[in-house]
Amino acid sequence: MIELDRLTYTYPRTERPALDDVSLRIDAGQTVLLTGRSGSGKSTLLGAVNGLIPHHYGGRIAGRVVVGGMDTREHKAHDLAALVGTAFQEPASRFITRQVADELAFGLEAAGLSGAEIARRVRETAERLQLGPLQDRPLDQLSGGEQQRVAVAAALARQPRVLVLDEPTSQLDAESAQGVLDWLRDLCRADGLTTVISEHRLGRLLPEVDRVAALSEQGRLEAWGAPGEVLTRLAHGGPLIEAARALGVPVGLSQDALRALRERLLAWRMPPEVAAAGEVRLAGRGVGFAFAGGFELHPVDLDLRQGEAVAVLGGNGSGKTTLLRCLMGLLAHRGEVQLEGQRIEGQPVAARARHLAYVPQWPSAFLFADTVREELWTTLRYRGLHSQTRAPASVEAMLGAFALDEVAGRYPRDLSAGERQRTALAAVMIAGPSCVLLDEPTLGMDSASQAQLARRIRRWKRSGLSVMVATHDVEFAAAVSERALVLERGRVAAVGGTAQVLFDRPELQTALQRLTGRARPACVSDLVQDTGGEDADD
């Protein structure tokens, strides 16, 4: 169904190819998982399959891609649309209409079907994909999971034979992500769709796919084959593979391998949990906010101690971001916020930023200087610290600490997701805050970058920094935080030690917890000694 024959593609105004001599063949009805580090060319390969490459972006192409007998050098994306349905990550930014039913109909209108036929297809698609009750809802009022499902449904409405999905669950909480993946699996089996999925969360997908294609950082096909065969060769193959590797048991996804891993995990002796005993750095009492005519964050009490990390967990739309924005002063919240014992709720954002660092979701919007180095200088200028004699040395030291030396002269928005995240962190850390608020820091990050960030946060904690992380990534929360606070529909649903809080809620359990039926060990970092060494480059 899909054949890539020695495909090499280079984006305009770049020298290094994004894909280098990639050849693979995907048979009809197969489901293929595409994996690799950020910037390895996964989205580019998906673009080659749906025809956006080369026609939409330009650039240089060698080799060929044939999809359902159509050579993409001769057929553009809109010609291939009848054959290939595409759902991108961040679907909300690509919705074309305002309402669910109109969005489902858009591709059918472009195909020129009659009004009656479009209405029939929209009804059928909505019913089949359980979107019936949402049909007349405005798209901007849907949850992240619902938006993702509408994006997939819109791609399927034209009844394509190939489905291309670019990180379909990257923005979803664990429960919604599992729901979307289960739903996709049933759909692909029932319709015999050929599916290519790019995804960082390997664990949940692996049992469902026929083949795995791994791309190297140079855009080459590093591995191609059955999941069990390929994953043993990957450095980051998901929590179970990494745990097996850490414990020295056979690495794989077979029943025998999982049984051996479970036995070793159950025999693993965990040290007792030690609660952070430092002074309270950041405290909130009755912190809440009500959006006009909509969502409300009900009063939240919290403490963040010196050298401690607290995870704020919860599904999409539960109020995690709202809580962080209240603490940072970006929303005119109710209640009291204390930083280092001083009440700060009346202080403007810029004043709070002297001690409190905040990195929002998608740091792209956070970066606006011409180079990575200039981002750090910008913060120093804003804070009036740029004329200090030690400023140049501080900037260079911070670039080194965040492994940004080699990209210091590059435009920040051209970097990979991991590099952008590190640039945003360096840009706030240069000011020497005592508390850091991170909102969904792993969004769009590959497993290796996530592991690096987790190591960095653990190092910060050892140096006395306090960290609050809002995340829907339970594996990451388990890896970095001692305590967790769970929000549900704007209310605090649970507070306590992270491992126990996750274990008590089945929808939040980590892969190791599900395997062992125990709260600890909860993640791979519980099994390995953290050396606190410097991170490798992204």
Added chain:
Amino acid sequence: MAWAASAAVVVLLVRNPWYLLLVAAAATAVRWRATGERPTPGTARAFAGLMVFPTLLNFLFSRAGETVLLELPIRYIGGPYTLEALLFGATAGLQLASLLMLMMTFSLAVSPTDILRRIPSGLGAAGITASIAMNFAPQARRAFESVREAQQVRGHTPKGFRDLQSIVTPLVILSLESAMTVGEGLATRGWGSAVLSPRRRGLAWAGVALFAAGALVWSLAPQRAALAAGMAAAGAGLLLITLMRGGTRSRYRPDAWRASDTLIVGAALGVLSLMGSLLLLAPSLLAYEPYPRAAWPAFAWPLALGASLLALPAALHNDD
């Protein structure tokens, strides 16, 4: 859309401040009705701000006019500052602010998708380009808020106009990136797949040729203006019809045409014809020329009533 086109033509043709104020008021009323939101002091400030800049610019640099308000012996910008220059600048500012008010109302009442769906099906690629362009402004607004917020989070207190320079580049890039993602979505959903048959392509080119021939006749023989206009109109019509019928695009839920739509379109066309005729027959009624000596702008009740018809959508319903 007919309302917006008509109001835009009025604002662009008219320099008389009475009628410009009437159009701005009509646009505000329509916007209020469409969104349910009262005009805010912020809107009034933006309107006044747009007026102030051209007013000051003309006051400082124009030396024309007989009513001298003050005279300063400053090199380059010194000299007599006249009331006429002030009034001329203010009228230009009013025109600019009225146009902005109109565009704001239009962008709230009509989504980029509504416009996209009305682009002739033979112009698929142009549709994608138009979509990217139309999405640029709303994306720019969101990008502006993001960058401003990022500045505050990094310890900066925005200080107004001086800060704008530092965020122009990221603003443009963020907005373009966002608009391009919409373009990607359109292409992968099959937008633009309509390809003209060889016969229709021939007809489209014939339309272009006829239009060009009309323009040529106009430039070579201005006395045959009627013939030239006829040729150009026929060419444009042929091209438009060919492109509209050239594709296979259809509509899921076509807009219902209501009696009120007929009234609004009728009023819009009426205002357009009235202003067009006056421009040809009595252009002084639409103009306001404060030079060489300031005088009150002319006011004609029939014209004011005509301009007021643009407020009709506010009285009927909130669609286009």
